[in-house]
Each structure stands twice: as structure tokens, then as C-alpha cells.
Amino acid sequence: MKRVGLVGVTGYTGMELTRILLGHPGLRLTKVTSRKEAGQPLQKIYPFLQGTKLGDLEITAPDCTVLAAECDLVFLAVPHCTAMEMAAELRGLGTRVVDLSADFRLRDHAVYESWYQVPHTQSALLAEAVYGLPELYAERIAGAGLVANPGCYPTSAILALYPALAAGLISPEDLVVDSKSGTTGAGRKAGVGTLFCEVSDTFRAYNLTKHRHTPEIEQELGVAVGREIRLSFNTHLLPINRGILTTAYAKLSPGADLEQIRACYQEFYAGKRWVRLLPQGTLPETRWVRGTNFCDLGLVTDPRTDRLIVVSAIDNLCRGASGQAVANANLMLGLEEGAGLPFAPLMP
Amino acid sequence: MKRVGLVGVTGYTGMELTRILLGHPGLRLTKVTSRKEAGQPLQKIYPFLQGTKLGDLEITAPDCTVLAAECDLVFLAVPHCTAMEMAAELRGLGTRVVDLSADFRLRDHAVYESWYQVPHTQSALLAEAVYGLPELYAERIAGAGLVANPGCYPTSAILALYPALAAGLISPEDLVVDSKSGTTGAGRKAGVGTLFCEVSDTFRAYNLTKHRHTPEIEQELGVAVGREIRLSFNTHLLPINRGILTTAYAKLSPGADLEQIRACYQEFYAGKRWVRLLPQGTLPETRWVRGTNFCDLGLVTDPRTDRLIVVSAIDNLCRGASGQAVANANLMLGLEEGAGLPFAPLMP
Amino acid sequence: MKRVGLVGVTGYTGMELTRILLGHPGLRLTKVTSRKEAGQPLQKIYPFLQGTKLGDLEITAPDCTVLAAECDLVFLAVPHCTAMEMAAELRGLGTRVVDLSADFRLRDHAVYESWYQVPHTQSALLAEAVYGLPELYAERIAGAGLVANPGCYPTSAILALYPALAAGLISPEDLVVDSKSGTTGAGRKAGVGTLFCEVSDTFRAYNLTKHRHTPEIEQELGVAVGREIRLSFNTHLLPINRGILTTAYAKLSPGADLEQIRACYQEFYAGKRWVRLLPQGTLPETRWVRGTNFCDLGLVTDPRTDRLIVVSAIDNLCRGASGQAVANANLMLGLEEGAGLPFAPLMP
Amino acid sequence: MKRVGLVGVTGYTGMELTRILLGHPGLRLTKVTSRKEAGQPLQKIYPFLQGTKLGDLEITAPDCTVLAAECDLVFLAVPHCTAMEMAAELRGLGTRVVDLSADFRLRDHAVYESWYQVPHTQSALLAEAVYGLPELYAERIAGAGLVANPGCYPTSAILALYPALAAGLISPEDLVVDSKSGTTGAGRKAGVGTLFCEVSDTFRAYNLTKHRHTPEIEQELGVAVGREIRLSFNTHLLPINRGILTTAYAKLSPGADLEQIRACYQEFYAGKRWVRLLPQGTLPETRWVRGTNFCDLGLVTDPRTDRLIVVSAIDNLCRGASGQAVANANLMLGLEEGAGLPFAPLMP
CATH class of the missing domain: 3.40.50.720 (NAD(P)-binding Rossmann-like Domain)
Structure with a gap:
């Protein structure tokens, strides 16, 4: 131990x-x-x-x-x-x-x-410091003295877009990342704005164009394409405790189609057990990853507008914070990456 | 105006x-x-x-x-x-x-x-000061300089039990009042205990045997029976914004039956438009009074245990506070009691 | 009457x-x-x-x-x-x-x-048939025999984007409309997918690229620009009863800035009491329009990515359906457009 | 295996x-x-x-x-x-x-x-058939061919009252059991009554005096006192997925005090790891047992009305159904009673 x-x-x-x-x-x-x-x-x-x-x-x-x-x-x-x-x-x-x-x-x-x-x-x-996203940096994490555990939103956004960007199947211009997070993301500080009666039964956008996770997403997706990129990242507050759902919009590269893109994601995440590409036609739900380290991905293309839409779902507290931290610790201490991480979400 | x-x-x-x-x-x-x-x-x-x-x-x-x-x-x-x-x-x-x-x-x-x-x-x-429960004190309220607006829980409990107690159909001994309130009842102060993530998707009892609304309920129900009474009043926190549901348990007086009790409530609240005795077999729901001044009542008797169960529902912010305050102001200023008070709950 | x-x-x-x-x-x-x-x-x-x-x-x-x-x-x-x-x-x-x-x-x-x-x-x-969006067609509605009451999502999307498109301040290409709706939008039919335990404490996307409200939005925004347009419209299910929040992303036309755009919206909606342009820095919340006919708008520009983001909030049952229907009926029957429509949202 | x-x-x-x-x-x-x-x-x-x-x-x-x-x-x-x-x-x-x-x-x-x-x-x-409540019947369960897994409400009510009844510290007369359950208890059948929009943001009582779990509670608590008993058992529907909170009211036997009762519960549940007597002054919350097999108990006495109030919390799906079923299977198959059962609730 x-x-x-x-x-x-x-x-x-x-x-x-x-x-x-x-x-x-x-x-x-x-x-x-x-x-x-x-x-x-x-x-x-x-x-x-x-x-x-x-x-x-x-x-x-x-x-x-x-x-x-x-x-x-x-x-x-x-x-x-x-x-x-x-x-x-x-x-x-x-x-x-x-x-x-x-x-x-x-x-x-x-x-x-x-x-x-x-x-x-x-x-x-x-x-x-090593950026602690195991799907990208597992080897470097294993040898690191200091791991910077990724932000919750960036985890959901980077895993959603990285493979398609790295493969050139979508354009790095005009990316729109529309994210929605459960309220644990706001932390446990006393404040009127996150009282039950101010969050329950309502929905709102916040920090539009200014969220501090923006440069983190741009940094890692910039790695995917080999140059600096800029994207529109915007956030909303969900009346649930846990979960981030990110809907990412990208322009398809000429000729790219869904079959090709699915194959790209399958290959990219082969052997990465915590990223699950859902079957065609199935879209992620935050509850399916509740309490787990999974990042579920759904892919949809829209021939009418030449767009790829990637939907990703994580548990912001587990995969988006503490679960990922444990995965990183596992790697650093020579344990199996998934040791101690639950596979079964609390459903319903 | x-x-x-x-x-x-x-x-x-x-x-x-x-x-x-x-x-x-x-x-x-x-x-x-x-x-x-x-x-x-x-x-x-x-x-x-x-x-x-x-x-x-x-x-x-x-x-x-x-x-x-x-x-x-x-x-x-x-x-x-x-x-x-x-x-x-x-x-x-x-x-x-x-x-x-x-x-x-x-x-x-x-x-x-x-x-x-x-x-x-x-x-x-x-x-x-006049206790501002219009069903009991409308005339005195009309002439009052100072009206003490009732507490939210007391409104739900007093209206539930007063008629049966006054008519001697239930015993003033062994009353148990089990109340559940939406979280607006806790006020709008910043605090960790009422953060969204501490109230959502959970349920708890609080202040058992010690809630400050206890003496208020005992005072008014004591008026109904003409002497001091003591009862067990206990409260729970609901993960909803508005609404109190009170389940009140009383021992039936010998011979009292449901038909008699329904007649008693019907007579007592005749002409009181804000108290609604629901049809036999229908039980109140907090949403049916959401945003209104209504107090809905459901009556059930249990021959197995010789008990009357009264369920009452109010909107704690409206009937349990501000709506009742406006009704009192209407009476004090010579307006119709219900002026300005909405009849239609926000459903759903 | x-x-x-x-x-x-x-x-x-x-x-x-x-x-x-x-x-x-x-x-x-x-x-x-x-x-x-x-x-x-x-x-x-x-x-x-x-x-x-x-x-x-x-x-x-x-x-x-x-x-x-x-x-x-x-x-x-x-x-x-x-x-x-x-x-x-x-x-x-x-x-x-x-x-x-x-x-x-x-x-x-x-x-x-x-x-x-x-x-x-x-x-x-x-x-x-006249398309029943009073901000666009009030006069024709007044004389109509048959009014087609707009869909809930289209109401939120059209009001969000129409003025900027009509004024040429944003491009009609590359529009992304990311909408989130409360569950009343799914209707009141029995079904496992909309049971409380399947919707509560979770969030999901649905009908991506295929929602039937898409052509309705494209039709009316096409009117704004004077030609056919195509946009990416996508929907999500919120664990709340009422409310739609739409986040719409558009490319700014060269030279367009926030001040200019705010002025455009202010002028376009002058005298239209049910559309509220919120002060700069304030973003809409669905609860602020709960139970009302308001459509609240928030405008944000992002100089980093040359985008306008418009956030709109409506109550899908009121403004997005029945409230708008009553406004249309008012116009058709010669009453004041807002007659009978509540101004005060149920807060909280 | x-x-x-x-x-x-x-x-x-x-x-x-x-x-x-x-x-x-x-x-x-x-x-x-x-x-x-x-x-x-x-x-x-x-x-x-x-x-x-x-x-x-x-x-x-x-x-x-x-x-x-x-x-x-x-x-x-x-x-x-x-x-x-x-x-x-x-x-x-x-x-x-x-x-x-x-x-x-x-x-x-x-x-x-x-x-x-x-x-x-x-x-x-x-x-x-053996009634599968391990705290009462572990030995017989181990040897059973057929175990009747207890109902969710009965689990919460029996564990709450059994020790005090068996020890004669409370009266078996006049018991009132007021229970509140999450909506998973209603099952996964399609129906209008359990749609999200019919359960969310509201609270109601149901099946008063008639719930089928009543005889099950009476049977087991009758065992505790050695004779048939009758009690008032009543149920309410919570807008949460999982969790039952039961508030049980009993008349104290002459001379019984809180210290004595706490000692009685401590002794009764000594070695039973899944029943947790919370410290004096701490009351159970359903989230503290979410996803686990725990039954948390809080004890309060009210000298004003000579009552004991026991609050118990379980996860209706886990301890109240499937978790308890696994505990029974463990006993029947010679495994450790708690094998495979998670200790850590999903918090928050």
C-alpha cells in the first residue's frame, strides 16, 4: 500500500x-x-x-x-x-x-x-509539470514529480475534439464549445448565488467568452494541430450536482464523413478504457458516467451544414477532478491506471 | 389606490x-x-x-x-x-x-x-397585535393597527387541525404534526448548509422537538380547545423551492367518523375561499397551491388505529408569508380579502 | 368579454x-x-x-x-x-x-x-395562415383568421437572432443555435424516457441535427436576410419543468461591435414590451421569465473569435406556447396584446 | 466465484x-x-x-x-x-x-x-421462507433456500423501532411511522403520475393508511414485542431518485430516557456494521447512505410530550432492495455479509 x-x-x-x-x-x-x-x-x-x-x-x-x-x-x-x-x-x-x-x-x-x-x-x-490527461500523456505522467490535474471543462472538451483535430478531419477554425456543468463545479463556498433556491428549477449561462478554462483547452487542442488556435468556449450552470455535458461544433474538412471519423476515434482511444465511444445514434447522458472516470462520446455529422458535433459527458468531480487525480497517482506510483476507480455509475 | x-x-x-x-x-x-x-x-x-x-x-x-x-x-x-x-x-x-x-x-x-x-x-x-390568520380573526384584523403575520408552518398546521379540535372530534392529546418544507423557508442568507449541492437530491429532518413555530401552533390550537395543549411538531427540508406539506396525526374521539369530520370542515370553512377541502380520496400536493394563497386539505381516517390524518398544503412564501400578509393588508385597508392574490397556481 | x-x-x-x-x-x-x-x-x-x-x-x-x-x-x-x-x-x-x-x-x-x-x-x-410571432407580424395577426402559433424553440431562436441578421451585423453563414429546454416540452404522454427518475439529476442532448423546429427557424431568419439560410440547431433536455435557454453563436460582420449591436436590438424591440434586452453584463436565466410572456436577451461579443453570442430565455409553456397564443388571440380580437398575461415571474 | x-x-x-x-x-x-x-x-x-x-x-x-x-x-x-x-x-x-x-x-x-x-x-x-433482514435473522438466512427480501419502507421502519420495542423502552401503542421515499420506489413503468413534470418541484402524500408494507412492519415489530401490534404507517413521494427517510413517533415508557435508549440501540446493533447510530444531535440525511447498504439512525426524545422520535435513512434501491438482496446472497453462499457492498456514499 x-x-x-x-x-x-x-x-x-x-x-x-x-x-x-x-x-x-x-x-x-x-x-x-x-x-x-x-x-x-x-x-x-x-x-x-x-x-x-x-x-x-x-x-x-x-x-x-x-x-x-x-x-x-x-x-x-x-x-x-x-x-x-x-x-x-x-x-x-x-x-x-x-x-x-x-x-x-x-x-x-x-x-x-x-x-x-x-x-x-x-x-x-x-x-x-505534466498535464495530467492520461489519454495524451500517460508515460510522462508515470515519471512526473508534479502533475497538473486538468480542469473539468477542459477534460470534456479536449477528449471530445482531439482525435478529429489531430487527424485533420475538422477545421481548427470556428470551433464552438458549448458546455453545461453541474453545480459542484462552483465549489463549496457559502454564497447567495449557489443557494439551492437560486439554482434549482432554473438554468443560466455564465462567464461567456471569459472562462479561465479557455486557454487550457486551446493549449491542448493546439498541440493536436501543431499550432496556436482560438475557439469559442462558453459555460452554463445545470441544476444537478455532478456532471458536465459538452456540445462541440466543428466544420468538417472537405470529404470527411462520419464513418471515417468514428474509425479515427476508435483507433485513437483503442486501449483507453475510460473513454467510451457510444454506438452510432446513442448520445451521452451525464448520469451514465456519474461517480466514474468515464468520458462518454457521441458523434453526429450534419451534412446540411457540413458540421461535426461531438457530445461528451463526464462526472466533473470524478473524471473532471478527483477520479482523474487518482488515475494520475496510480500511474505515478506504478499501479494500474484504473485501480480503485469504480466502473459502475450510480444509476439512476 | x-x-x-x-x-x-x-x-x-x-x-x-x-x-x-x-x-x-x-x-x-x-x-x-x-x-x-x-x-x-x-x-x-x-x-x-x-x-x-x-x-x-x-x-x-x-x-x-x-x-x-x-x-x-x-x-x-x-x-x-x-x-x-x-x-x-x-x-x-x-x-x-x-x-x-x-x-x-x-x-x-x-x-x-x-x-x-x-x-x-x-x-x-x-x-x-392581532394574529393574522384571516379564517380565525378576519374581523379583528380589519380593525388592527398591528398584525402579526403567522409563521408558515403554523398556518399549515392550525388550518389542518383547528376545526376538528374545536368540534371535539379528535383528542388534543397525542397530536403529532410532521411537516416538510421547501428550502425558501430557510431564507436567503449565504451558508453552506443550504447550497444547492447540499439540499438537492437529498432529504433530512431538522430541529426535531425544538422548532420555534411550536408554541405558535400550540397557542392557536389551544384556543380551539379552550385550554393549553402540547403537541409534537417536527420539520423536514424538501429539495424544492416552495411549499409546505403537513401530515397531522390525531386520535379520533369516540364515535367520530369521516363523514362527520368532513361536514365539520365544510361548515367551518364555508365562505373561506382560500381553504379548499379536497374531495374524498384526493390528497393535497404542494404544486397545486404554488404561487397562491390557498391552503388545501385532505382528510383520511384510519379505523385500524382510530386516527384522523389531515394533510395540508400551502405555498410557504405566499400563503405562509407574503400572500397572507397581503390578505391581511387588504382587510386592514378595507379591500376585498383576496384582492390581488392569484387563483391559478403555476402548474406544472 | x-x-x-x-x-x-x-x-x-x-x-x-x-x-x-x-x-x-x-x-x-x-x-x-x-x-x-x-x-x-x-x-x-x-x-x-x-x-x-x-x-x-x-x-x-x-x-x-x-x-x-x-x-x-x-x-x-x-x-x-x-x-x-x-x-x-x-x-x-x-x-x-x-x-x-x-x-x-x-x-x-x-x-x-x-x-x-x-x-x-x-x-x-x-x-x-399567419405566423404568430407578434414582434414580427402583429398587424397581420390582428387581421388573421388562422394563426400558426410558433414553436417554443423557434420563438427563442428567432427573437435572439432576427435583429442582428436583418441589420447585417452578423453573417447568416455558420450560425450555431444550442438550445436547452425544460421537460414540459416533451409533453404529457406516459413514457419511460421522461419519467422523473430518467430526467432528474442528469442532462442529455437529443435529436441533434434533426429537430423539427429547424426549418421553422430557418424560414423566419431567412425572411430577415431576404434569402434561404441553413443553420445548425440542436437541443438538450433540462431537469426543470419550464424554460428554454438558447445560446446562439454568430460570426460578426466586419466592423460590427457590441455598442452598435445593442443599439440595433434596442431599436428593433422598441415598443415591444415582451422582449427585454438585459443590461450589459447581465445574462438571462429561465426563472426570470417563469410563467410570463417575456423573452429576455443577453448580448456578448467575443473579440478573440469575432463572434456575437446571444442568449435568450423564455418560458416554453407560456411565451413558447400558451402565453403567445393568448397574445395572438388578444390581437385577433381587438384587445391589448398583453391583456391577461402576467408580468411577474414566480421567483424563486 | x-x-x-x-x-x-x-x-x-x-x-x-x-x-x-x-x-x-x-x-x-x-x-x-x-x-x-x-x-x-x-x-x-x-x-x-x-x-x-x-x-x-x-x-x-x-x-x-x-x-x-x-x-x-x-x-x-x-x-x-x-x-x-x-x-x-x-x-x-x-x-x-x-x-x-x-x-x-x-x-x-x-x-x-x-x-x-x-x-x-x-x-x-x-x-x-426466511425474512431477509440480516440484523434480525442472519443465521437463518445463511441456511435458507428461499429468502424474502424485505420491502424498502419496512427495512427503514423495523430497524428504527425494533430495539426500543424489544427492550420495552417505548409503548407498542400509538406508533406513528411517517415515511418519505424517492421516486425509484414507484418503479420504472411508464405512467403520467411519475413523469418528471409531475414529481419535480412538488411533494405529496399517497396511499395513506393503505400501504401494503404496513402488515410487513407490523409483523416484524410484533415479533419484537411478542404480540400483534397495529401502527399508523403513511407514505410520501419525494422529488429525488433514491432514499427513504422515516420519522417514527413513539410514546416513551415511564422512566425511559435518551441515554438508556442510546445504550439499548448501541448494544442491539453492536457488530452490525450496516446500521449506524449517529452521534447525539446529528440526524440522518438520505444522501449520506446513497448507493450504500447503510441504515443511519438518529434518536431524539421530547420531554415535553414524552415521545421518542427515531429518524432512519436508507437508500431504497440499495439497502431497501438490491443491496440487501446481495447481503442475503452473501450469507446464503458463505461469503462475508458485506462483500461487494460499497461503503462510500456518492456525496454529494
């Missing part, structure tokens, strides 16, 4: 990490931290852990020296900027880190600073 | 008062106040009022002298204690008041102080 | 018509029909109408001769094909008709037959 | 059994049946099983001879009456059976026939 630590247990990604690690056959959660809840057993703040092996685990204040001494790997589930400093300290102590924040996802610190409007104080680490 | 003021426009009861008053043929909302949002037009904080006659109304800081000068009646939609002081000041200026808080609902200030754990600084006003 | 009839009272659009007509000052609902529920009072199938003036109205079997004799205007809230035949019969009897089905929306019967895969048996009536 | 069969895979309990068995270390699902879907791979009807080891399992028509030959144990997830006949046939072939229907839960066939209004054609088997 490898020992792992979790910094920031009180948010939704921290909660999801405890859920996954509770059943993990190869990782043991030995340290959980929260400045605010230090001193309490985990089951005090999470009564649903009573009667499980994690129930009595004591929450401690975060201390990198202790984490480095007692953990083979540390998950950082804290806000950006805070993550940056802790990652640097932990790396200095030789500890491997999976950072769930945005701090090391963008290879160019200037792009980070422009979208996040804060200085990047640890840009030297950017060269070392 | 009578002029009315609204103190505390930013909460859910304030929001609901603006909704109702927007379509009221006899009341004109001339002043709305909020310390925090003073200086802005109403549509700035409520974009859904743009294009309506209330959109440009300016929010002001609360000032009793101004309110007294410019309003025939003032609604207080502010927390208890704050309401107490403003009610006293407004009454001193001769203004009629409908107080939506709990401050004047309990006739005995000692009971108030015991359940609310604060001193009652205006207990002299308690003698003047 | 004008007398109106409603054919097909048991579906959601029929239910919504009763809700609106219950409070209408100028229209009296004198006939409601349903083959299946004939002989019962309305409150038997809709207990929420008990205690209202419509509660005792008897449901009858549909009979055009009776409807023609007793109504100044008839609403058809029945499936397509059925509507076609009844509209013809009623027109033959001289009765004015608002048809909520798709049967008379497409001016070219061949387009209808291609998308709906049924013959159009009353194509002679197509020349007479 | 033991081989198990599942008769009736298309309902929610069948779906939940596949979810649990997918991750079970000791049971292999070798046969799944559905008359309607025979011939298809499981992933055709359940796309969320694509990419898992159950995805390609072929659905067959139910055939007891084949089931008996290929399975060590068979789960019956079919309607009552159908289950009765198949259970008899399978028992005749020597196969062990866990029946999720109501057919063998009531020891007295006359009680069954009175509540279910159908003849019991296999009453000879009733003597053999």
Missing part, C-alpha cells in the same frame, strides 16, 4: 477523493488536512464516513514537512495560488504531487497571469 | 411581496427599503422586474418617518428583533403594520423569550 | 391556457374539450382549479359545430395532423383559430412533409 | 443489482433475463455498462431450468405473483432464491391475500 495525503479535505474535490480512496486497493489515505477543521476525526465533518476505515482519521493542519515524511504522494485540493506555494515546498522536499488547482496547467506563465490576474510565483516548476 | 411600503426587500418574502404587489389592483408599492441596496432601482437587484411598473422604483434606506409619511401601511419583512423595534416606531407614528416576523405572534412574552432566547422589548404592543 | 374555446385541455399547453385564461380580463373560456375526459368538470382532472371560476366548467368531446357556435375564437392544443383537420373545419364555419401545433407554421408544404413525414392535407390554408 | 442469475433486469432493482454485482469480488452474474429484451447484450439497454465486464452479457428469456443449471443462486426482481411461481419452480429444481418481491414476506397467507388482493398460490413455501 502506498501512502497518500490530501490537502484540503473540506471542498467537494476533497470529499470526492475520500470517497474514491476509501475503496482503493493500493492507496491508503494517511493524512488529511484542513486548517479550519484540524483536530477532528473525519467523520465529525463527514458523518457518512462513520463506520468506515476513514471515519476516525484525524484532520490535521497542513504541514509540508509532515506530509513529505508520511506520504508517498500528496493531492492538493486547495485554491490556486495556495496550491502553487505548497507544490513548490513539497517538491523541494522530494514529494510527488498531484495538484488539482489550475496553477501548473498552462505551460506559459504569461497566459496564466493574463487569465487568472495573479502573478505566477513558481514558474520555474512549469517545465517540470 | 392605497400606498404601501416594504421594509426588507432582498429576502424571499420581500421578493414575493413585490411579485404579488406588482399585480395588485388596490395597493401601490411606493417605498421599498434595504440598508444594503439603498440607492439602486429595484430592477438592478431583481432583473426580472425590468419592463414592469416596479422596475424603476428606488430602494431606500429604511426610515420610519418617511415610511409613515408616504405609506398607508408598512410590511416588515426583516428578522425578528429588528421588526420589533420598527413596529413600535411605526405604530408610534400612527402607521399600520403587518409584521412578517415572529415578534408579535405569541401573546405571552415569556413564551417568546423562552423559545427565541432574546428579550421582548416591546411587550406592551402584544396586547394590540 | 369574448368567448374562447380550448380543444385539448389535458396536455401541458392546455393546462397552461387554463391558468392564463383564469385571470384574463377580456377572454372567457366557455368550452374545453377532451375526448377522453368528456363529461367531467375541469376540477376533476385539475384539482388545483377547485374554488376558481373554471372549476365547474364541463369538459366536452370536441365538436367543431358547437365550438363555432359558442366561441369567438378557438385554441387548438392537439397534436399535429389532428390540428390540421380541425382548423380546416373551424375555418369553414367561419371561426377564428389559434393553432398551437406545427401544422401551419411552415409556408411550404413540401418542407413540412419532409420534416414531419406526413402529408399536409390542408395546404390550401397555408396561404391564409 | 459463485454464479448468480437475475430475473428481471429492466426495472430499477434489476439495474441496481447489476451495478452492485459488477464490482462484487465473490459473485459472478452469469444470467440476466428479460422477456422483452431477450437476445440483446446488456449494454444495449444499459449504455452505461459499455466497457465493463457485464456489457456483453446477453439477456435471455427467463427459463428456470437453465437458471437452475447455471446459477448457484437466483435473484427474482419481478412483480409479485410472477415471483411466487418462479420461486416455486426454482426451489423445486433445488436452486436457492432471493425474492425481491412481496410474495414471501408475510408469514400468514391470509394477511397477504387481504392486503394484496390476490390468492397466494404457493403458501406451502411460506414456512420455508
